[in-house]
Amino acid sequence: LRIKTSAKNRYQPVLRIPFFKERLPICVASAILTYLDKTSVVRASSGQRLFIAHKKPFHNVSSQTISRWIKDVLKSSGIDTNLFTAHSTRHASTSAAAGRGVSIDTIRTTAGWSAKSETFARFYQRPID
Incomplete structure (x- = not known):
């Protein structure tokens, strides 16, 4: 894919x-x-x-339709969609991968970020509450 x-x-x-x-x-x-x-x-x-x-x-x-589908699944799962969005799944998945020992390079590649990207470190490499 x-x-x-x-x-x-x-x-x-x-x-x-x-x-x-x-x-x-x-x-x-x-x-x-x-x-x-x-x-x-x-x-x-x-x-x-x-x-x-x-x-x-x-x-x-469109990406907006996929986002709406994700939000619908989050909502039907009992997740507060005023607090968590479809994009929150990106944060949660990359942070969970890092927490389980997946290398930063693998996370960057899988997420489609370049090797020089600081996106993960700046925005996503945070504890999951």
């Missing part, structure tokens, strides 16, 4: 999602393959994006 949209001719990291075969109900890779299979009939017209609209004409969805 491509991580994010960037300027032309910029390096695009590739996200490899491993299978968690021991616990398929929580396996992200299996869920993505199922989603791709279920949407294959309508996907031809949507281009290369992973997420497409669930209503005709099944176009690629």
Whole structure:
């Protein structure tokens, strides 16, 4: 999967999602393959994006739509969406990875930040409350 949209001719990291075969109900890779299979009939017209609209004409969805979907899941999970946003998941995931010993270089690459980027250290490398 491509991580994010960037300027032309910029390096695009590739996200490899491993299978968690021991616990398929929580396996992200299996869920993505199922989603791709279920949407294959309508996907031809949507281009290369992973997420497409669930209503005709099944176009690629915008980052705002994905953000709304994440916010809906957070809210239905009982999370206060006045306090936490879709972007909060970026902070939580990168901070949790760092807390579990994932190297800063791996976090930067996976998040789509350059090796020179100070974004993680400045904004994300903070304790999770």
